[in-house]
Amino acid sequence: MKKLILSLLAAMSFVSVASAAEGVAWDRFPTERVTDLAALQRGAKTFVNYCMGCHSASYMRFNRMQDIGLTDEEIKTNLIFTGVKVGDLMKIAMDPKDAKSWFGAVPPDLTLIARARGGEGKGSGADYLYTYLRTFYRDDTRPTGWNNLAFPNVGMPNVLWQLQGQQRAVFAEEKDAEEGGRPVEVFKHFEPVSKGTLTKAEYNDTVADLVAYLQWMGEPVQDTRVRLGVWVMLFLGVFTVIAWRLNAAFWKDIK
Amino acid sequence: MAEFKELPAGAPVTQQVTTWLENRFPTAFEAYRVHMSEYYAPKNFNVWYFFGSLAMLVLVMQIVTGIFLVMHYKPDAAQAFASVEYIMRDVPWGWLIRYMHSTGASAFFIVVYLHMFRGMIYGSYKKPRELVWIFGCAIFLCLMAEAFMGYLLPWGQMSYWGAQVIINLFSAIPFVGPDLSLLIRGDYVVGDATLNRFFSFHVIAVPLVLLGLVVAHLLALHDVGSNNPDGIEIKARKDPKTGIPLDGIPFHPYYTVHDIMGVSVFLMIFSAVMFFAPTGGGYFLETNNFIPADSLKTPLHIAPVWYFTPFYSMLRAVTDDMVNVLCVVVGAAGVLGYLMAGLRGLWRWVPLVAAVVIGLLLKTFDAKFWGVVVMGLAVMILFVLPWLDRSPVKSIRYRPGWNKILFGLFVINFFVLGYLGMQPPTVVGTIIAQTGTLFYFGFFLLMPWWSRIGEFKLVPDRVTFHAH
Numbered sequence: 229m230k231k232l233i234l235s236l237l238a239a240m241s242f243v244s245v246a247s248a249a250e251g252v253a254w255d256r257f258p259t260e261r262v263t264d265l266a267a268l269q270r271g272a273k274t275f276v277n278y279c280m281g282c283h284s285a286s287y288m289r290f291n292r293m294q295d296i297g298l299t300d301e302e303i304k305t306n307l308i309f310t311g312v313k314v315g316d317l318m319k320i321a322m323d324p325k326d327a328k329s330w331f332g333a334v335p336p337d338l339t340l341i342a343r344a345r346g347g348e349g350k351g352s353g354a355d356y357l358y359t360y361l362r363t364f365y366r367d368d369t370r371p372t373g374w375n376n377l378a379f380p381n382v383g384m385p386n387v388l389w390q391l392q393g394q395q396r397a398v399f400a401e402e403k404d405a406e407e408g409g410r411p412v413e414v415f416k417h418f419e420p421v422s423k424g425t426l427t428k429a430e431y432n433d434t435v436a437d438l439v440a441y442l443q444w445m446g447e448p449v450q451d452t453r454v455r456l457g458v459w460v461m462l463f464l465g466v467f468t469v470i471a472w473r474l475n476a477a478f479w480k481d482i483k
Numbered sequence: 484m485a486e487f488k489e490l491p492a493g494a495p496v497t498q499q500v501t502t503w504l505e506n507r508f509p510t511a512f513e514a515y516r517v518h519m520s521e522y523y524a525p526k527n528f529n530v531w532y533f534f535g536s537l538a539m540l541v542l543v544m545q546i547v548t549g550i551f552l553v554m555h556y557k558p559d560a561a562q563a564f565a566s567v568e569y570i571m572r573d574v575p576w577g578w579l580i581r582y583m584h585s586t587g588a589s590a591f592f593i594v595v596y597l598h599m600f601r602g603m604i605y606g607s608y609k610k611p612r613e614l615v616w617i618f619g620c621a622i623f624l625c626l627m628a629e630a631f632m633g634y635l636l637p638w639g640q641m642s643y644w645g646a647q648v649i650i651n652l653f654s655a656i657p658f659v660g661p662d663l664s665l666l667i668r669g670d671y672v673v674g675d676a677t678l679n680r681f682f683s684f685h686v687i688a689v690p691l692v693l694l695g696l697v698v699a700h701l702l703a704l705h706d707v708g709s710n711n712p713d714g715i716e717i718k719a720r721k722d723p724k725t726g727i728p729l730d731g732i733p734f735h736p737y738y739t740v741h742d743i744m745g746v747s748v749f750l751m752i753f754s755a756v757m758f759f760a761p762t763g764g765g766y767f768l769e770t771n772n773f774i775p776a777d778s779l780k781t782p783l784h785i786a787p788v789w790y791f792t793p794f795y796s797m798l799r800a801v802t803d804d805m806v807n808v809l810c811v812v813v814g815a816a817g818v819l820g821y822l823m824a825g826l827r828g829l830w831r832w833v834p835l836v837a838a839v840v841i842g843l844l845l846k847t848f849d850a851k852f853w854g855v856v857v858m859g860l861a862v863m864i865l866f867v868l869p870w871l872d873r874s875p876v877k878s879i880r881y882r883p884g885w886n887k888i889l890f891g892l893f894v895i896n897f898f899v900l901g902y903l904g905m906q907p908p909t910v911v912g913t914i915i916a917q918t919g920t921l922f923y924f925g926f927f928l929l930m931p932w933w934s935r936i937g938e939f940k941l942v943p944d945r946v947t948f949h950a951h
Binding site for chain 2: 286287288289292336337339340343344345346347353446447448449453454456457458460461464465467468471472474475478479480482483
C-alpha cells in the first residue's frame with residue numbers, strides 16, 4: 229500500500245515538471261510592506277506617475293486610497309493629474325487602438341494584476357511583479373529596445389529606466405539535461421550600461437513599494453478581512469465550546 | 484383532519500396561541516412531529532453523519548448570499564466582470580458575501596463528497612433506501628450543473644474558456660452534437676447570450692429543481708428512517724409499549740444540538756479559509772479568473788475547478804489507445820457473459836452480440852465522444868449503486884477486512900484523478916489517468932462480484948453505542 233502511494237506520488241511529480249518553463253525563477257517580494265502605510269503611499273505615487281500613463285486601474289476609485297491613510301485633499305492635489313473627481317475610477321485617456329499599434333498589445337488594466345499573476349509553483353503575483361520590474365534589460369533586437377527576464381519578449385519598455393539605469397543581460401550557452409542535452413541560453417548576470425538616479429538598493433525599495441501598492445489595490449479589503457477573520461475565529465472558538473457542552477448536557481440521558 | 488381542540492377558560496396565553504394555530508394549520512404541527520420531535524434517528528451516528536445537515540446549511544448559505552449578489556451583479560458580457568469587482572470593492576460587505584458564495588461552492592462539494600462517501604461505506608443506499616440515494620445522486624447532478632453555470636458568471640478568463648471547453652464537449656456527440664452545443668451557447672462562441680442563459684439557469688431554474696429534490700430526499704429519508712454506522716434497521720426492534728425503536732432517539736433535541744456542534748466546527752474551518760485564504764491557494768478562485776474574459780486570448784492551460792477534475796480526468800483519459808483497451812475489456816466481458824452468465828437458449832448469445840455491437844460503436848465514433856460518454860457514465864453509474872452492491876450486510880464494519888483497503892484505494896484513485904485533471908496532460912499522467920479510469924469503473928462494475936465474496940462478520944441485533 230505504502231509503496232503504491234509512493235510510486236504514484238513519484239509518477240505525479242514527473243507530471244508537473246513541464247509547467248515550470250517561461251522566464252527565470254522569481255525573487256521573493258517583501259510581504260510585510262503590504263501593511264506599511266508609508267510604503268503603500270510611496271507606491272501609489274510611483275503608480276500614478278509612472279504606470280498610469282499607459283495602464284488603467286479601472287475597478288479602483290481614487291478615494292479608496294483613504295484606506296492607506298490619505299485624505300481626499302491629499303489625493304486630489306498629489307495623485308490626480310487629469311482633473312477627474314476623487315470618487316472616480318482610475319481610468320486613463322489612452323485609446324486602446326493607439327496602444328495596440330504602439331506596443332503590439334493593449335497594456336493590461338492593473339487593478340487586479342497582483343491577483344491575476346502568480347501560481348504555477350513559482351510564487352505569488354507580487355513575487356512575479358517584484359521580479360518583472362527589476363529584470364528589464366537592453367535588447368536591440370526588440371522594437372522597444374527592451375526585454376525582460378520574467379516576461380521574455382514583453383511589449384513594454386522599461387519605464388523606470390531613469391531610476392534604475394540601463395543594464396545588459398549576459399547569457400551563456402549551457403547544455404540542458406531536461407532538454408536532452410541541447411544547448412540553451414542561460415542567464416548569468418546583469419552588466420550596468422548607464423547609471424540611474426537611484427542606487428540598486430534604493431531602486432529595489434521603490435519597486436517593492438510599488439508592488440506593495442499593486443498588491444493592496446488588488447484587494448483593498450485584505451487587511452480588514454484578516455483582522456475580522458481573527459474575531460470571527462475567536463467567536464466561533466467560544467461558540468464551539470458552548471455547543472459542545474450543550475450537546476453533552478442533552479446527551480447525558482442517552483445510555 | 485385533526486380534531487378541533489377547545490381549551491378550558493383561563494389557559495395560559497402561550498397555550499392559547501399554539502392551540503389557535505394548531506386548529507387552523509395542523510399540517511405544520513404534524514410536520515414538526517414527523518420530521519423533528521418524533522423522528523427517531525439511530526443513536527449511534529458518528530462524525531460522518533454531520534455532512535447531511537452541513538450540506539443543507541451550505542445550500543441555504545449559497546441561496547442567501549446569492550440573493551444579495553444578484554442585487555449588484557450585472558449579467559452582461561460587457562459589465563459582468565466589473566460588477567463583480569464593484570461588489571468586491573464598493574458594495575458595503577460585498578466582499579464578504581462574494582467570498583462566502585465562492586468559498587461556499589467549494590465547501591458544498593467537499594461536504595457532498597463526504598456525505599456520498601458516508602453512504603457508500605455504510606451501505607446507506609441499500610434496501611429500503613434506494614430512492615433516498617437516487618434523489619441524492621440527482622441532487623449531485625444538479626449541483627454540478629449549478630456550479631458549472633455559476634462559474635461562468637464572474638466572466639474571467641477561466642470562466643470563459645472553461646465554459647468554452649465543456650460546451651464544446653457536447654459537439655462531440657454524433658449527429659446532434661454541433662446543434663446541441665449551439666443551443667447551449669445560444670451563439671457560435673461563448674458570449675453574452677451564453678452568460679444570460681447561464682445566469683437564468685444558475686439563479687432560478689437549477690436552484691428550484693435542487694430544492695425540490697432536497698425535499699424529496701428528506702421526505703424519502705424520513706419515511707424509511709436513517710441508516711447508521713452499523714447498518715442495522717433500528718425499526719426491527721421497537722419498545723413493545725410505545726412502538727419507538729429501542730435504538731432510536733428523537734431528532735429534536737438530540738440531533739439538533741449535535742448538529743449545532745458540527746455546524747460550529749464546520750464554520751471554523753470554513754471561516755479560516757474564507758478570511759485567511761479566500762482563493763484557496765488558487766483552487767477555489769483561480770488566478771486566471773482575475774483577468775477579464777477575452778475571446779481572442781486562449782490561456783495556455785485550461786482546467787475546470789477542482790471539484791470537476793476527477794471526472795474531467797476520466798474524459799481526457801479516453802484516447803484512441805484507451806478505446807482499444809475498452810474494446811478488449813468489452814470483448815472479455817462478452818465472452819465471460821457467454822460462458823458464465825448461465826443464460827439459456829438464444830439468450831446465451833446476448834452478451835456476445837452486445838459486446839460486438841458496443842465494440843463496433845466504440846471504433847465507429849471519435850474517441851472524444853467516448854470521453855464524454857465515460858465522463859457521463861462516471862456520474863450516472865452512481866445511480867445504480869444500490870443494485871450493484873450484492874453484499875449481505877450494509878456497513879463496512881461487518882464486511883470482509885479487505886473491503887476497507889478497496890475503499891481506501893477508491894478514495895486515493897479519486898484524488899489522483901482529481902490532481903491529474905488539474906495538470907496539463909502528459910504521457911505518464913495520461914497512462915495513470917487511464918489506469919485510474921479503469922479502476923473507477925472496475926470498482927463499480929465488478930461490485931456484483933466482489934461485494935459477495937469474503938468472510939462477513941456477524942451483524943449484532945442492537946447498534947454499537949458508548950454513552951458520552
